[in-house]
Amino acid sequence: MKKTNRFSHLYTALIFAFLFAPIAILVVFSFNEAKSLSVFSRASVKWYRELFRDSVTLASLKNTLILAVAASLISTVMGTAAAVGINKLRRKWLSAAMDTVTNIPMVNPDIITGISLMLMFVFVGRFFGLATSLSFWTMLIAHITFCLPYVILQVLPKLRQMDPSLPEAAMDLGCTPMRAFFKAELPEIMPGVITGLIMAFTLSLDDFVISYFTQGNGFQTLPIRIYNMTKKTVTPKMYALATIIFFVILTLLLVTNLIGDEDAAPKKRKTRR
Amino acid sequence: MSRAEKRQTAAAMQRAALAPYTVWAVVFIVVPLFFIAYYAFTDDNFAFTTRHIVRFFTATSEVVTDAGAVREVRTYLLIFFRSLKLAVISTIICLLMGYPFAYLISRASDRAQKTMITLIMVPMWMNFLIRTYAWMTILQDTGLINSLFGALRLPTVHIIGTEGAVVIGMVYDYLPYMILPIYSVMAKMDVKLLEAARDLGCSSAGVLRRVVLPLSMPGVISGITMVLIPSISTFYISQKLGNGKFYLIGDAIESQYAANNLHFAAAIAFIFMVILLAGMALMRRLTGQRIYGGA
Numbered sequence: 001m002k003k004t005n006r007f008s009h010l011y012t013a014l015i016f017a018f019l020f021a022p023i024a025i026l027v028v029f030s031f032n033e034a035k036s037l038s039v040f041s042r043a044s045v046k047w048y049r050e051l052f053r054d055s056v057t058l059a060s061l062k063n064t065l066i067l068a069v070a071a072s073l074i075s076t077v078m079g080t081a082a083a084v085g086i087n088k089l090r091r092k093w094l095s096a097a098m099d100t101v102t103n104i105p106m107v108n109p110d111i112i113t114g115i116s117l118m119l120m121f122v123f124v125g126r127f128f129g130l131a132t133s134l135s136f137w138t139m140l141i142a143h144i145t146f147c148l149p150y151v152i153l154q155v156l157p158k159l160r161q162m163d164p165s166l167p168e169a170a171m172d173l174g175c176t177p178m179r180a181f182f183k184a185e186l187p188e189i190m191p192g193v194i195t196g197l198i199m200a201f202t203l204s205l206d207d208f209v210i211s212y213f214t215q216g217n218g219f220q221t222l223p224i225r226i227y228n229m230t231k232k233t234v235t236p237k238m239y240a241l242a243t244i245i246f247f248v249i250l251t252l253l254l255v256t257n258l259i260g261d262e263d264a265a266p267k268k269r270k271t272r273r
Numbered sequence: 274m275s276r277a278e279k280r281q282t283a284a285a286m287q288r289a290a291l292a293p294y295t296v297w298a299v300v301f302i303v304v305p306l307f308f309i310a311y312y313a314f315t316d317d318n319f320a321f322t323t324r325h326i327v328r329f330f331t332a333t334s335e336v337v338t339d340a341g342a343v344r345e346v347r348t349y350l351l352i353f354f355r356s357l358k359l360a361v362i363s364t365i366i367c368l369l370m371g372y373p374f375a376y377l378i379s380r381a382s383d384r385a386q387k388t389m390i391t392l393i394m395v396p397m398w399m400n401f402l403i404r405t406y407a408w409m410t411i412l413q414d415t416g417l418i419n420s421l422f423g424a425l426r427l428p429t430v431h432i433i434g435t436e437g438a439v440v441i442g443m444v445y446d447y448l449p450y451m452i453l454p455i456y457s458v459m460a461k462m463d464v465k466l467l468e469a470a471r472d473l474g475c476s477s478a479g480v481l482r483r484v485v486l487p488l489s490m491p492g493v494i495s496g497i498t499m500v501l502i503p504s505i506s507t508f509y510i511s512q513k514l515g516n517g518k519f520y521l522i523g524d525a526i527e528s529q530y531a532a533n534n535l536h537f538a539a540a541i542a543f544i545f546m547v548i549l550l551a552g553m554a555l556m557r558r559l560t561g562q563r564i565y566g567g568a
Contacts, residue, residue: 026407
């Protein structure tokens, strides 16, 4: 028994080493004075200073955030409403059709989704005689499109778990149908809505492939900026950027993990026993 | 408003709530797919042609083999089968690495499980461009591995620009997508089942083979799709770690797009999509399970 235990610890350590070694290297060499990535000359924050002076990268960060906020909010509202409707579909073929269509952006490789939207945008742009139809707006449409299925997939199970008599009771007690939805139904499905919102936000932040194909008019997001930076020889400025991203993500995940721990732990124990 | 009226209004509202999404899904999910087919089968003036589709299957180019001989190959068929080969190898490695790991996590204490899953998700949340680039700096001829080898007076190894480097990149980028679905199925597995199997005389290996493996199959299937689909369609990993020498199907689409050959890019995407759909339908037949993939 002890032997297998030692083996499993070793295996776990190896996998985590594999997962984190490249990131650790980026973090260490982001503090390297020299440009080299294999020889560490002297510790310095030179590349961080340079990163904060790089107005193009900072602008792309701002663009990414604007896009992610807009895309996640719009897809959450539209997706939640859609889930409410899909949940009530009675005709089998209709809900099956909805299901299939909703699955398309999740199953299709990103490159297909990106190319398909780009072709349509270009075609419509040509139709109206525009030189380029790709812009912030096409990217926003693309982001909303690939976020929607994830929102729906988060909200729909919560609706199915909900007692259908809940909004009915609210209406019987004098609520208008609209009020019944906001007062009785929405609070019930809120956890799904929030998870959907967070997922949409992070998917939008992280997306490169679909953004790459639907970008235009000089609107650059951070992943596209990183792509353009890695096309040429990279200055360690990018490692500084990667290091900051890494620590932001690590903090966010650990904080949500700890918060989740407090309210999830007692519940989990209850269901276990 | 009477009770019946309220119910009717509520039902009408629910139907109305679905309307914006229905329109959106048709216009931005379904119609764009038809545009791929439309562009694939038309020329620059949007007149019907099968030229681009034919080009995919017949275009040839010359490659120099390892022996130094020049050989003529079908360019795009070669690219497609190379993508398939590298993606399958990466998926198998991810499965071999990820399956035991998912099992180990699912057997750990609640707290350890949560911490480990969070840690696995951290690299996943970093942009894959950065992750891939990090490997490029490690594997370069002047990179970390070779300076380490140099310090140990070992001969330098040439990794970057080989198919192996591309596979390393794919495995690294997509390993979490294999571990997480398998883990989530295993975590839900009833411990009592395993105990019962052991009480009824199963050996440890028997429990693993007869109970754990069949029960974890749904996780394995979705893990396989979640690794296979992004690795078969990637274009950044091969450009950076393969030094652009190993064109994959994604590179082929991307380079045609970059060169503004939209019709041929659409033709490659169309053929790729048809093959993927056929593959997924086959998999669904074989496993009787719905496939949720994507990245």
